[in-house]
Amino acid sequence: MTSSDTSPGGGPRPTRRDASIDILRGLALITITINHITGFTDRMHMVGMxxxxxxxxxxxxxAEVFFLLSGYLVGAVYFRVDRxxxxxxxxDKLWRRTGKLYVYNLGLFLVLIPLALNSxxxxxxxxxxxxxKGGPSTIVDFLILYIQPYCxxxxxxxxxxxxxxxxxxxLLRWQPIVALLVSAGLYWFAHEHAWFNVIGGSPVGDWRWxxxxxxWQLVFFGAMAAGRYRLLARLERRAEGNWHWLVxxxxxxxxxxILFLAQSWFSFEVLYQSKIRIGPVRVAHALSVCWLIMSILWMWPRLQQLWPMxxxxxxxxxxxxxxVxxxxLSYAAGFLWIEVWPNHDAYIALCIASVVLLGLFANGYKYWKATRPAG
Structure with missing residues (x-):
């Protein structure tokens, strides 16, 4: 979140949402949409890039970028230190949001059933x-968060x-350093002991989430701590118009x-890049992506006003x-690709169409929020 510290009159000035956060989170959601479609087509052995x-x-x-930014906004919006x-x-605010998310998740699960039944x-x-195959009784497994479908x-x-x-x-309010150390300790223990995971998840493999x-709590809670102390606002003030901060x-x-690409060039594998346990290398790369894109948007603020942004x-x-x-959209695209049009051209077309439809929905939802009656 970005805001000025005071108004010209000396009183507090209302905060405004940092557009760079929304831009980056939007880019992450677009990427997630495409990656989910790719998850279907690749496992159906699609030929082509x-x-x-x-x-x-x-x-x-x-996903890492999404968790980082979501955690940051939780800290910046709901738990800022100056408030x-x-x-x-x-x-109360977070549990209400959690309940809403549970309802959305259930609704999404039910909406996707017809596609699965027909493919x-x-x-x-x-x-x-x-x-x-398990019948209605297995719905309980979903309701108690034991088994989750793809995506x-x-x-x-x-x-x-x-x-x-x-x-x-x-913990963060009591002692920030202790809170971060506890989070880091839990992260490292879970990373080093694969068995330390929630039972269930996908009904294949080791049956873990x-x-x-x-x-994953490390990136979410770590970002939440950064949001509490408005770290991005401080970085933005230093980076705006200063190319040295881009280096x-x-x-x-x-x-x-280069390190990632070198794995295929020289036939070796970098350790500590597990997705399930979000290895340190993945964390470092996600942070670098966020840092670079936001620095570019801060360096040249006019970029934020471009139509794509x-x-x-x-x-x-x-x-x-x-x-949601x-x-x-990913399931609908996967269904169409599998059942109607299973080739590379269709894959590209479905990816583009899904992103366009996602944008149309987002604009429609924004308009609905702006025009609905108050209360």
């Missing part, structure tokens, strides 16, 4: 086959982190990109709703 996203050339995916809200108030391959790839597992981890954020907030909350993120991002900001400004719609 994947749609180009940063995921092709880096250790992290858009110092009561823990009870903070808890055995889609059902198999999305793990809906577990529920179809919905990220929502469940996000729910857990939102629901447990008040515990971290207690695909996004281990004990690991570190450019070097870090370029170095990690404004569209990304609209998509990112209501991330809960747009993420992005999953539905």
């Amino acid at each position: 994947q749609f180009p996203t940063l995921t092709l050339w880096g250790f992290s995916s858009a 110092d809200p009561a823990i009870a108030t903070f808890t 055995p391959d889609l059902a198999r790839l999305s793990f809906y086959s577990y529920f179809i 919905l597992e990220i929502l469940v981890t996000y729910m857990v982190l939102l629901g447990t954020a008040p515990l971290f907030a207690l 695909n996004f281990n909350p004990a690991s 570190p993120p450019v070097l870090l991002f370029a170095g990690l990109t 404004r569209q990304c900001a609209v998509i990112g400004s209501n991330s809960l709703q747009t993420f 719609v992005s999953v539905a």
Whole structure:
């Protein structure tokens, strides 16, 4: 979040949302949409290059960026140090949002069932086959967050982190260093012990969650701490119009990109890049992506006013709703590709169409929010 410290009259000035955060989160949601479609087509052995996203050339995916920015906004919007809200108030707001997310997740699960029923391959790839074969009784497994279909597992981890954020907030208010050390310690233990994960998740493999909350909490809670102290606002003031601040993120991002590509050039594998346990290399790459893109937007603020950037900001400004719609679009695109048009040209067309539809929904939702009656 970005705001000026005081108004000309000396009183507090209302904060304004940092467009760079929404732009980056919108870019992440667009990437997630494309990557989810690719998840269907690749496992159906599509011939041809994947749609180009940063995921092709880096250790992290858009999910890490999404968790980082979401955590930051939780701290900046609900738990800023200069406002110092009561823990009870903070808890009430986050638990209400968690409940809303649970309802959205359930609605999304039900809406996607017809697609799975009409496409055995889609059902198999999305793990809906577990529920179809098991019958209505297996719905309980979804309701208690035991089994999640493809694309919905990220929502469940996000729910857990939102629901447990008040515990971290207690520590953060008491002693920030201790809070961060506890988070880092839990992260490292979960990273070094693969068994330390929630049972369930996808009904394949080791039957553990695909996004281990004990690991992913580090990026979410760490970003939440940064949001509490408005770290990005401080960085923006220093970086705006100062090209020297571009050098570190450019070097870090370029170095990690070269390291990633070198794995295929020289036939070796970099350690510590697990997605389930969000390895340190993935964390570093996600941070470099955020740092670089935001630094560019801060260095040249006019970029934020370009039409593509404004569209990304609209998509990112209501991330809960747009993420849910992005999953539905990914399933619809996967269904069409599998059942109607299984070739590379169709894949590219479906990716582009899904992004366009996501933007149309985001603009429509923004208009609806602006015109609906107050209260």
